Amino acid sequence: MRKPELLIPAGNLEKLRTALLYGADAVYVGVAGLSLRAGSAEMSMADLAAGVNEAHAKGVKVYAAANTFARNTDLELAKKIIPELAAIGIDALIISEPGMLRLIRNSAPQLPVHLSTQANTTNIEAVRFWHDQGVKRIVLARELNLKEVGEIATAVPEMELEIFIHGAMCMAYSGRCYLSAFRNRRSANEGDCSQPCRWEYLLHESTRPDDPLILREDDRYSYLLSSKDLCLIECLPDVLASGVTSLKIEGRMKSTYYVAVVTRTYRQALDALTQQKEKYKCRQEWIDELTKISNRGYTTGFAFAEEKINETSQDVKYIQTHEPAGTVLQYNAAQKRILLGVRNRLQTGGYLELLLPDGIATLTITEMTDKNGNELSEAHSGNEIYLPFDRQIPVGILARQTVKSGGNNPE
Ligand code: SF4
Numbered sequence: 526m527r528k529p530e531l532l533i534p535a536g537n538l539e540k541l542r543t544a545l546l547y548g549a550d551a552v553y554v555g556v557a558g559l560s561l562r563a564g565s566a567e568m569s570m571a572d573l574a575a576g577v578n579e580a581h582a583k584g585v586k587v588y589a590a591a592n593t594f595a596r597n598t599d600l601e602l603a604k605k606i607i608p609e610l611a612a613i614g615i616d617a618l619i620i621s622e623p624g625m626l627r628l629i630r631n632s633a634p635q636l637p638v639h640l641s642t643q644a645n646t647t648n649i650e651a652v653r654f655w656h657d658q659g660v661k662r663i664v665l666a667r668e669l670n671l672k673e674v675g676e677i678a679t680a681v682p683e684m685e686l687e688i689f690i691h692g693a694m695c696m697a698y699s700g701r702c703y704l705s706a707f708r709n710r711r712s713a714n715e716g717d718c719s720q721p722c723r724w725e726y727l728l729h730e731s732t733r734p735d736d737p738l739i740l741r742e743d744d745r746y747s748y749l750l751s752s753k754d755l756c757l758i759e760c761l762p763d764v765l766a767s768g769v770t771s772l773k774i775e776g777r778m779k780s781t782y783y784v785a786v787v788t789r790t791y792r793q794a795l796d797a798l799t800q801q802k803e804k805y806k807c808r809q810e811w812i813d814e815l816t817k818i819s820n821r822g823y824t825t826g827f828a829f830a831e832e833k834i835n836e837t838s839q840d841v842k843y844i845q846t847h848e849p850a851g852t853v854l855q856y857n858a859a860q861k862r863i864l865l866g867v868r869n870r871l872q873t874g875g876y877l878e879l880l881l882p883d884g885i886a887t888l889t890i891t892e893m894t895d896k897n898g899n900e901l902s903e904a905h906s907g908n909e910i911y912l913p914f915d916r917q918i919p920v921g922i923l924a925r926q927t928v929k930s931g932g933n934n935p936e
Contacts, residue, residue, distance in 0.1 A: 528799050529765060532588075532687065533788050534777040537568060541576045541587075543784045546921045547882050548792035551586035552576075553619065555716075555777055556610065558602050559591040570606075574613040586616040590777075592641035594714060595624050603628050611636045617661065626658060637661040642689070645699045647673075649680045656684050663687065664773065666699050667755075671767045671828050678768025685770040690761075691787055691815075692775020694752040694826055696722050704750075722750035723821075756815060756823035758791065759807045761798050763828070782849035782868075783818045785880050785923040790814045792882070817925070819845040850877050850924040854909060862911045863918055869926070871910070872903040877924045888914055888924070 533549040535541035544552045554576065555567035568576065573589065580587045589610055595603060603625060610618060611633035618636055620626055621643040629636055640646060640655050642664040652663055662685035665674060669688075678686055695702065697713070706712035708721040727737035755775070757764055764772065772795070774787050790811050798805045815823070821843055848869050855864035871877075871890060879886040893901045893910045904910045 527765070529769060529795065530586075530687075530771040531788070531791055531795055532771050532773045533784060534692075534774055534779065535568075535576070535784070536777040536779070538572045538576055540781050540784045542579065542921055543781050543923070544788050545580060545583050545585055546919065547785050547788035547880075549585055549788050551588060551616070551771070552580060553588040553590055553773075553777070556589050556591050556606060559593050559595075559599065559606060570609055570613070573610070573615070577614050581614065587614075588617045588619055588639060589615045590619040590641070591625060592619050592621040592643055593716065594622055594643075600624070600628070604632060607632050607636070619664070623658070626660070630659065639664065639685075639687070642667060642699060643701075645701075649677050652677055652681045652684050652686075656681060661685055662770065664689075667694070668699065668827050670830050671763055674769060675767040682768075686768065687771035687773050688764070688767075688769050689755060689775055690757040690764060690772045691791065692755055692779075693821075694755050694824070696750050696752050722752075726750075751821065753822040753824040754820045755826045756820075757825060757828055758794055758811055758815060760825060760828065761794055761807070762805060765798065780849065781852070782923055782925060786814055786818045789880060789882055816844070817847040819843040845928055847878075847925045848928050850875075850926040853879070853918050853920055853922040853924065855920060856914075856918045857911075858917060860911075861913060861915050863914045865910050865912055865924060867904045867908040867910060868906055870903060870905055871926070873901075875926060877912075877926055879918060880923045880925065881918075886914075886916060886918070888912065 530550040531548070532551045532553060533544040535544050535552040535554050541552050541554065554573060556573070557567040557569055577587045591603065591606070593599060607618070607629055616637065617639045618629060619639045619641050620629070621641040626638060629638055638660050639662040640660045645666050646652060646655065646663050647666045647669060655663055664687040665677070667689055674686065674688060697704070700713060702713045702718070702722075704713070704721050705718045706714070709719055711717040711719045729737050772791070774791065776783060776787075794807065794811050797808075850869055850871055851865040851867045853863055854866045857864070871893070873890050873893060875890040877888045877890065879888060890912060893904060893912055895901055896909055896911070901910060
């Protein structure tokens with residue numbers, strides 16, 4: 526069975542390293558000023574260069590998103606950055622529109638080009654058109670079902686195809702939406718969506734401003750605009766059968782903990798699928814793992830849809846059962862203890878799960894000390910603490926705890 530590429534979002538260098546640790550085949554990153562994820566999910570050229578070196582040392586590819594819909598004022602920056610990206614060894618540049626393609630062809634003709642899902646590629650002729658333009662890979666429109674994806678793969682086998690298999694979904698067609706720009710001047714089309722489609726809405730009649738009609742679909746909220754999240758873990762055999770090259774996880778803005786869980790879970794599932802072939806079965810533990818990152822309930826989205834439909838969320842709030850507790854910064858084998866960079870409040874008696882690439886190690890906090898040896902009863906985000914643990918743990922491993930139990934053992 527052909528092994529597809531597992532492609533993971535890396536909003537910064539820490540997330541890139543986490544993706545490498547947990548088994549990504551490739552990562553995609555934002556280029557400062559040119560990607561459709563503004564600010565916090567873009568990387569500086571220095572971080573990008575470091576990330577490319579570390580990824581290549583492990584045989585992992587790095588794709589850089591320069592998929593903004595470039596305006597005239599963006600072109601000078603693009604002209605400057607494209608040769609720099611080629612020089613640091615980026616494996617491909619992800620673009621959305623032909624102006625950027627022309628710039629790449631002029632200044633770095635050897636650089637492979639991937640076409641972003643933002644370009645709305647939905648049919649065989651469009652894929653052939655982009656192939657004629659020298660595009661190596663297309664991230665197909667999210668609105669396609671797997672049957673349509675398979676038809677494209679059969680008709681244009683020379684084009685690499687990439688689809689999303691996990692992450693947030695948009696109510697707008699391929700993310701082309703002005704709701705965020707209108708509501709609070711943060712444009713989704715410039716990578717800065719504030720997700721107002723997830724908000725709660727009231728209907729006001731102009732002569733009765735103090736008597737709003739609450740748009741409710743149950744006794745709490747309205748979900749008219751709020752989509753569930755995509756999750757195709759249970760139908761990976763169908764996904765692979767469609768003939769796609771690359772399986773993409775959404776979420777360059779998401780946390781390091783999210784990167785750890787989705788990479789680890791899909792890595793295990795894809796390895797099992799390619800080894801076991803027809804005998805493969807999706808394990809319940811993988812489904813359970815994906816419910817331990819914040820989500821809005823899961824859907825298979827358009828994968829099996831005959832019509833252009835979507836599912837709205839049954840809960841306007843994110844579902845969050847677990848939170849990151851910290852990251853392993855060091856393991857001292859002589860003293861048998863972990864140095865943990867704390868992410869959320871911890872307390873003695875708390876119960877942690879350490880997410881190893883191939884399993885989970887558990888730890889009850891019997892004692893914790895700071896770097897000066899002082900005993901602590903609790904620790905907070907930003908602290909670095911020592912925890913006794915008798916087993917070697919790799920640097921970068923994420924620890925988590927339950928949210929509701931306040932870190933206590935949920936059993
Ligand atoms: S506001 Fe909602 S529908 Fe619009 S781009 Fe943002 S996430 Fe998508």
